[in-house]
Amino acid sequence: MSARFALGARTARTARPFIPDCRAASLSTSRKPTPKKGTKHRLAHTGPRCSHFAFGPCRPYGTWSYGSSAGATPDESGRGTAEGSSEQLLLSDAQRRTIYALSTPPGKAGVAVVRVSGPDALAVWRQIVQTGRDGKGKARERDPEPWKMHRCRVVHPTTKEVLDDGLAVFFKGPKSFTTEDVLEIHVHSGRAIISSVLNAIACLPFCRPAERGEFTRRAFEGGRLDLTQVEGLRDLIDAETDTQRKLALKNAEGATRARLEQLRNETIQCMALVEALIDFGEGEDIEEGVYEQARERVLRLRDTISGHLSDNRKGEIMRSGIRLAIFGPPNAGKSSLLNFLAQREAAIVTPVPGTTRDILELSLDIGGLPVIVADTAGLRKTDDLVEKIGVERAKQLVNSSDVSLCVLPAPDVLVPSGATGYELQLPASLAPLVTDKTLILLNKVDLLPLNARSFTASDVLNRHIWRASLSTGEGTQEFMQGFAQVLQQRYNLLTEDGSRAEEPLITHARHRTHLENALQFLDAFLQTPPEDVVLAAEELRYAAQAIGKISGLIDVEDVLDAVFRDFCIGK
Numbered sequence: 001m002s003a004r005f006a007l008g009a010r011t012a013r014t015a016r017p018f019i020p021d022c023r024a025a026s027l028s029t030s031r032k033p034t035p036k037k038g039t040k041h042r043l044a045h046t047g048p049r050c051s052h053f054a055f056g057p058c059r060p061y062g063t064w065s066y067g068s069s070a071g072a073t074p075d076e077s078g079r080g081t082a083e084g085s086s087e088q089l090l091l092s093d094a095q096r097r098t099i100y101a102l103s104t105p106p107g108k109a110g111v112a113v114v115r116v117s118g119p120d121a122l123a124v125w126r127q128i129v130q131t132g133r134d135g136k137g138k139a140r141e142r143d144p145e146p147w148k149m150h151r152c153r154v155v156h157p158t159t160k161e162v163l164d165d166g167l168a169v170f171f172k173g174p175k176s177f178t179t180e181d182v183l184e185i186h187v188h189s190g191r192a193i194i195s196s197v198l199n200a201i202a203c204l205p206f207c208r209p210a211e212r213g214e215f216t217r218r219a220f221e222g223g224r225l226d227l228t229q230v231e232g233l234r235d236l237i238d239a240e241t242d243t244q245r246k247l248a249l250k251n252a253e254g255a256t257r258a259r260l261e262q263l264r265n266e267t268i269q270c271m272a273l274v275e276a277l278i279d280f281g282e283g284e285d286i287e288e289g290v291y292e293q294a295r296e297r298v299l300r301l302r303d304t305i306s307g308h309l310s311d312n313r314k315g316e317i318m319r320s321g322i323r324l325a326i327f328g329p330p331n332a333g334k335s336s337l338l339n340f341l342a343q344r345e346a347a348i349v350t351p352v353p354g355t356t357r358d359i360l361e362l363s364l365d366i367g368g369l370p371v372i373v374a375d376t377a378g379l380r381k382t383d384d385l386v387e388k389i390g391v392e393r394a395k396q397l398v399n400s401s402d403v404s405l406c407v408l409p410a411p412d413v414l415v416p417s418g419a420t421g422y423e424l425q426l427p428a429s430l431a432p433l434v435t436d437k438t439l440i441l442l443n444k445v446d447l448l449p450l451n452a453r454s455f456t457a458s459d460v461l462n463r464h465i466w467r468a469s470l471s472t473g474e475g476t477q478e479f480m481q482g483f484a485q486v487l488q489q490r491y492n493l494l495t496e497d498g499s500r501a502e503e504p505l506i507t508h509a510r511h512r513t514h515l516e517n518a519l520q521f522l523d524a525f526l527q528t529p530p531e532d533v534v535l536a537a538e539e540l541r542y543a544a545q546a547i548g549k550i551s552g553l554i555d556v557e558d559v560l561d562a563v564f565r566d567f568c569i570g571k
């Protein structure tokens, strides 16, 4: 039987401003609290709307200890006071604390948003948000109507000094981003304002600053987001081009989650079919051909997954940026091309062959695609030690890049052939690097005799040869258009007929690894003889688990830290 007691007069009185429901609260404990340090009691709160953590509706029981020795000193909310008291309530460390952070970039701007999430979000509101005044001009303390923006004053919790005029909104969990109670305070963005508001919240002992990505992590833990959505959100924030934004949004919205869920469900259904065979056994009343049915479905599933896997890493490349290497002989105009693409003098351009030595990389948006363009040293035999290293690096880069663009000086590579014609002849040193996938820009056409503007190119199987003059601008528009289109087609944003293609399913190497594992288990199932139904079902179970890992349905502790580490604080 638990004895009932009322909060000590002092605590109850001071608790009122921020936990009005505590007045109606009754607390039950196995023992009446005494000032003895470190005694633990279980308390229950019956106030219907109280968000006070240990009293909260979802976790009505919390372990509290009475005593002034344990770290933070309780305050007037019942959590600890600055003055300290012999009868003090401390929240056990195991309980989840309320976190806060600035969710917009620090600095001068129109608005800054400070976000607070956790069981004490409402207590924070009661402490620092004032939404109105009574007839005598005295600040009125009123609980917020959830999900509604309130005009307010933000005040210091103890001095009640007004810090700024702003807006505040309270999201009642679970209908919030984190699924916990969330408070968002919009103030003017200025360094002093932001730090005064953050300092004010820091005075509340039941709050602590959020870690990187902790709001999103709580959303994940609350089941609001799966891992692909978490990754999508992070990518959305990082997106620099339209394509990246669209791809990330698909993930963030849960489209990838749904597609993966379909694959996983299908695997589970196949497993159910096979398991039915285990349960019923031979000669029992079970449909003929169940195993064959499962096999056929697994075969189709296998094809679907291997189809996703053989996507040339489009999704991953699109997310991280297409790595494009510009290469060619010295003085072809490679650096001039980089500058043209960047629309600024990023690289040094001189008439001296061998000007560029190091690799110079820029992230650019080409036709909505993220492209990391690299300028390289002109390829030639040289005794210059520095240039030699540059040439070596250039070759390596061409081989490791996603797309390579060879720039050739037209007057040097077009040689008269036949009576009136010209032919494109690749310098021998370039031949090993030019494949049928290499794109070619024939530069300096302004220096060509007029009759050399048409030529044959038996050396080059490539369909994509553009001619232009980066000096006069001739042909550059056509080059840019054609070049962007080739990239869009290669990265499957456009199909051959120019319509939009389906977004790739895999956007992270992590997804690929798990899908590859799933495929291996499906293959193992297909190789298992039908007599070994138990083993066969087991392979399908592993396959389903591998797919589940992508969404984070199954043991992911090890990846969580990696996923959330890349977030900024406040997200």
Ligand SMILES: Nc1nc2c(ncn2[C@@H]2O[C@H](COP(=O)(O)OP(=O)(O)OP(=O)(O)O)[C@@H](O)[C@H]2O)c(=O)[nH]1
Binding pocket: 329, 330, 331, 332, 333, 334, 335, 336, 337, 348, 349, 350, 351, 352, 353, 354, 355, 356, 357, 376, 377, 378, 379, 443, 444, 445, 446, 447, 468, 469, 470, 471, 472
């Ligand atoms: N006439 C003419 N000159 C050009 C054209 N494009 C570039 N140039 C000139 O060619 C010279 C070499 O250009 P760069 O861009 O430095 O060539 P590069 O391929 O980067 O040269 P390296 O870095 O030395 O390998 C510069 O003097 C440019 O102004 C063009 O289309 N027509």
Ligand SMILES: [K+]
Binding pocket: 330, 331, 349, 350, 351, 352, 353, 354, 355, 356
């Ligand atoms: K040069």
Ligand SMILES: [Mg+2]
Binding pocket: 334, 335, 336, 347, 348, 349, 355, 356, 375, 376, 378
């Ligand atoms: Mg150069």
